[in-house]
Amino acid sequence: MNIEVAVSKSATTKDKGDLLEELAMHLLRAQNYEVEREVRKTGVELDLLCKHKANNNKKLYVECKAYKDDNNINAGIIVKLLGAMQLEECEEAWIICTCELGKDAKGVVDKLTSKGRTDITIYTPSKFITVLVDANVIKSEDIANHSISKILNRNLYQDSTLLVTPVGIYWTYRKKKEKTDTRVFVVDAKTGDIVVDSDILSKLSTFDSTMCGFEFCALIPASISTTNGKGVVEYKFRLDDEYVQSIKDTGVMYTHPHKRVLDKDDLFIFPDLQLVNEDDKISSAELMSFDEKYRKNIIFGDELSGKTTLAQKLQRIYVESGNIPVYINACDINFSNLEKFHKILRRQIKLQYANVTDEIVGTIDKSKIIIFIDDFHNTTLNKDAASQLFLAIDKEYESIIWLMNTKQELELLANDKLVSELAEYNLYRIKELGFKLRDEMIKTWISIGRVDTIYESDKHNQVMEIAEIINSTIGYNYVPTYPIYVLTLLQSFEASTVKSLQGSAYAEFYNYLITHALGTAGVKAAELNLYYSLLSELSHYFFVGSEKEISESNTRKFYEEFCNRKMLDRKFDKTKKILIQSKILKSENDSYRFNHSYIYYFFVGKYLSDNAQKNVDIQQKITDLTKRLYLRECANIVIFLVHFSKDQFVLDNILLEAKKIFTEISLATFAEDEFANINRLVEAELRIILEDKRPEETRAKQLEIKDSLNENLPKEPTNETDYNSDIKELDVYRL
Known part of the structure; x- marks a missing residue:
């Protein structure tokens, strides 16, 4: 993992160091330290001098080095750190750097280690990123990977860098050692969301970094081309604002001292899922990637276990990755005819997506559709008709998530007509x-x-x-x-x-x-x-x-x-x-x-x-x-x-x-x-x-x-x- 500190071309080396210090301060405050910045002492200037709130006698000295990747930390920096540490009577000292240790610096570290010195910690890029994630200062690269892999082939874009800038902290992705393809894709490291703001992307491309001048691209949701009689028009799928507000509504009036009205986004956490008939479990957050492994799923859950909330959360995530997820409640299904199901599907697309016409619905690539069928246990269909519809939908669509009551679990697993089809599904049970x-x-x-x-x-x-x-x-x-x-x-x-x-x-x-x-x-x-x-x-x-x-x-x-x-x-x-x-x-x-x-x-x-x-x-x-x-x-x-x-x-x-x-x-x-x-x-x-x-x-x-x-x-x-x-x-x- 790499870190780059990127500032405008007119900025000074001190400006770069200040950005890295600000990031370090977020980490230190998360670890309960009070931080004093740019402390000037006789004969030395300290980047950060810290005292632990729980133990004021514990002093920590932190030196930040925002070097380019072609530079290394030399032995002189560590020797200087030892002197300042002794002068200020600090119990511990850190070096936070955006590059690796040079050969002579490694020799000094090895010598200190052999003498039992554990009071000096050197945070090279990968180690620094790990502690930032642990302290919840940034989202992990795994979360950023989930966001990117929903649209891009992550295997092609393996060159990832944590970019620290005046406008934010970002995970960036580009093709490794590819000179002709200079596209860069960006994920906000604070939220894990893909960056599509053109102003931010434009600024990032001008900052002084190894990617200066590259094409910082927005990854946009699914789009199709259609005609309106005057030429070709591109339509980009996005969920209707009113629909989003309706599925974010908790349905209960929660009161909170720091926010007047709460919605599901304020309260949501991903529950764990138990694999049916197995001891293993996963976090439902893993379903965000929706790769080949998670194309077909059945999720069982008790009443009020959160099946619907999970489905609608995933729907909003999937639409950002270029898919067209559609939520259908099985209470609306009283037939086993597939054509009637298509009518419900088309109607729900028009209700759930903004400015969708019949013409647009007719041009949708079926492989982009992800169907959520909720409360399948509440359908009025008998067992045979329900099995017939299940098989028809399974054959017609590549990506389906069924949500059912736990009472349906035994009935489904004992249904001889569905045995071969169920083998293709991941079967999960929502855990408390x-x-x-x-x-x-x-x-x-x-x-x-x-x-x-x-x-x-x-x-x-x-x-x-x-x-x-x-x-x-x-x-x-x-x-x-x-x-x-x-x-x-x-x-x-x-x-x-x-x-x-x-x-x-x-x-x-x-x-x-x-x-x-x-x-x-x-x-x-x-x-x-x-x-x-x-x-x-x-x-x-x-x-x-x-x-x-x-x-x-x-x-x-x-x-x-x-x-x-x-x-x-x-x-x-x-x-x-x-x-x-x-x-x-x-x-x-x-x-x-x-x-x-x-x-x-x-x-x-x-x-x-x-x-x-x-x-x-x-x-x-x-x-x-x-x-x-x-x-x-x-x-x-x-x-x-x-x-x-x-x-x-x-x-x-x-x-x-x-x-x-x-x-x-x-x-x-x-x-x-x-x-x-x-x-x-x-x-x-x-x-x-x-x-x-x-x-x-x-x-x-x-x-x-x-x-x-x-x-x-x-x-x-x-x-x-x-x-x-x-x-x-x-x-x-x-x-």
Whole structure:
């Protein structure tokens, strides 16, 4: 990897050095350093003198050298650095350069290394680029490659350079050792987007660099030529502005202290995708390249897992790379006829793209079309008709991404008619956000509206604080960790006057999730108590009946009895629709169950709390629950029970059981023989090695380990232990 500092031809060598220093300052500030620039001391001028904010005694001296690639760092520069370092009593020193070390400089470095000197770091181009990427100062070359390879054959354009200029930092690409082709293509290193601004490209071509005078080209989206009766007109495909705004709309009114209206771009992160029937996973960001490997894909996902958001994000990326991606919702498909599908496709192109006429649609190169077919599980077609349409579309188009519910997964894989065609597809399942991606989403939330003003140390501390609360709230499979749920918790946290929650107060978050879900389904505030009462009784019905799900007829019977007791005249179908739409209940095979375990635990706890004082049987159930806190179900119900009830009876039962835990263990007396037993276990002196790493790097590594461990945990509690009958009676709801 190469770095060039390019300025106007009239600029001085100092101007070039100043640009490199500015880039170095971005890196240092990201690493929590305060930077003093162009420090003049007796007999020496220092480029950058830095103090660490967390440790003011730690001083760092940085020397920046913006040399052309035909120059090298000589030994004199390193010797000068050592002298300045000693004069200023710096603990560490860096050289940041745009060239490699000369032979004599390498000899000095080798000599220092042999003496155990680790306080001097020399950042040659590739090493400097790596730390800039790690500190999020620039986007990696891999991301720039993704952008370029969507339009160009990346194998032909292998000569890449990081170009540092007064108008920005850019990745540039040209053909290696090609004298006749002087075209240069440019990607913004801050955003990873292809540069098409003609003013910027024109300026870049005039700067003093090895590419001065070359043709800096814009890579534009797909275009076609058509006629308008007066000659040939070139049409460039771009998504319609109104359509883009509609697919960026979150559909939910999120509030944020630093931005009035949020859209999906403010909140989006690429989820991981699990390969079906395999242990491997990839980041969905890999689909951005859309090379031959990713031409045909099927993505399965639960409701609210983010399938549609991912599809529409990819659509906007693909159109920038010269393709014509079209989004189609399968709800509009009620036929297996391919010609009717073509009509829908043409209509959607005209709706989704700006100023498209029938004539333009008729001239489109089919190989440029990428079809997204979303919610294929919601089509009204029967199995045979759906298979027929799948095969017809698969045969007609080269690039297709199908998005389906996870329930469709088994049906599709078991369909004998599609076996050979499925072999050509990548089959993925959208994963819930792990610890690392949750951190990324929290960082994204915290940074909204203040990317340039928030210090990395402040961001790191806020992320840790919020992540601890959210991860505790989510618990073990309480709440799905898809983006919509994490964002709802973030919104709840932002809106809450209680910024630090303790113990059962975490249940307020679950209360927020439930009221938010009912609200989005159209339940008014005045109706919430009624729905809470209904769900409390329904959860208790599950609890005492040892049920995981109940049939349609039993659910309808339960509801009618509830309405009779409450003297209500409310139709079952209307209430059922609201509970399904809000994702409180799930309907499968003419039966109903609670959609998420936290909803069930929440309402069982509420029912027990509401009825404990007037019902002896309920009191006995609470006593039995507190005796079985080693069972996850019992512990979870008691957590919510404690939130709803401050009855001393409940607390006394918990304390009584807690005191029984260590009754067979004697108190430690710290006698000599006790220490002797401990000392015999120690075979070697403990050594703690503290690595000099940024807190963010250490945390990222820890989260990767947690994600790896979490992958191996069972998604549902097992039921292998042989419990006593009274435990079995309680241990009824395993999600």
